[in-house]
Amino acid sequence: MGAFLDKPKTEKYNSHGEGNGLRYGLSSMQGWRVEMEDAHTAVLGLPAPGMTNWSFFAVYDGHAGSRVANYCSKHLLEHIMSASFGNGGTQGSQTGSDSSASDPTTPPSVDRIKNGIRTGFLKIDEHMRTFSDLRNGMDRSGSTAVGILLSSDHIFFINCGDSRAVLYRNSHVCFSTLDHKPCNPRERERIQNAGGSVMIQRVNGSLAVSRALGDYDYKCVDGKGPTEQLVSPEPEVFDMVRAPEQDQFVILACDGIWDVMSNEELCEFVKSRLEVTNDLERVCNEVVDTCLHKGSRDNMSVVLVCMPNAPKVSDEAVRKDAELNKYLESRVEEMLSQPGEEGFPDLVTVMRNLSTDGGMPSLPPGGGLASKRSVVEAVYNRLNPYREEDGPSCFI
Incomplete structure (x- = not known):
């Protein structure tokens, strides 16, 4: 899973947008890898009644191919929404009394959204398993996924794998998702209970992440449910109440970024660039270029989501x-x-x-x-x- 080019491919894909009180920019670069396996999603306004003020952003870091990452970038949100707003959401809810289950114009509760996100991940993972090339082993790709779902009041942080999201609030790193690595005690326990092992910090000495979508070679242990396999598709979901006077920005990035910059370093760098330019694509491009020059050998993708209180040009x-x-x-x-x-x-x-x-x-x-x-x-x-x-x- 790690072939490299003789020289990096430095062409970038860029995008930006504005809405719902947010501005975003993104940048991705193939870098030294022989293939571009990253993908992303950026949606301002969800296509559901009463949800036009919600937004969704995500980064997917594929491995052993780009099939799973690309499919998830196009369809994960629909599975989450189906589980949160459709019949799947009613089934996934812990309480049958959620008024939003019967009134589609009422935003769902926090618990229902969190359950819908988890259900959406499990459903898309189950659905992709039916694809012939993934089922017969012709394509062995998998992908991490890190994202945020924002309403006017909440930020839902979603993580499955070792990509990462950080919240910069009141000029400090306020929150970070947790990387799912095989050597983490809880992850190691699940892997061992499924009959696997952790060697050289990898699942069975091979895969460097313990949670991911796809990777069906690691999800075929008889008698174990989908969240008990060697590699689990279950995301961790955290919700935070937004603080409009303090929230500044959220960064979503794959491990090609985090391999060479810490949470604090990246946030301080982004803050310093936002004080120089309000062009978010330019800021993201500088992040990617800087990580390349710091020695990152991986694909690199970053999404920067700025709140109204983001740093201003000085x-x-x-x-x-x-x-x-x-x-x-x-x-x-x-x-x-x-x-x-x-x-x-x-x-x-x-x-x-x-x-x-x-x-x-x-x-x-x-x-x-x-x-x-x-x-x-x-x-x-x-x-x-x-x-x-x-x-x-x-x-x-």
């Missing part, structure tokens, strides 16, 4: 960012104006020299010098006529 931040860019440009010009005996330094050497520059103005928090590699590279490419077209992408 004149001072814009000025400081421009000054930093100008400083970097002048330093690169200086290094390339006096080539040594071996000629022009390569880009990696330039970046390493800059990393030890004691006079450097403050770099973007969380992103560091890696987040400014494109600025350095632009000057380097302009001034060095002997550059190699395809040098290393990571300078660390």
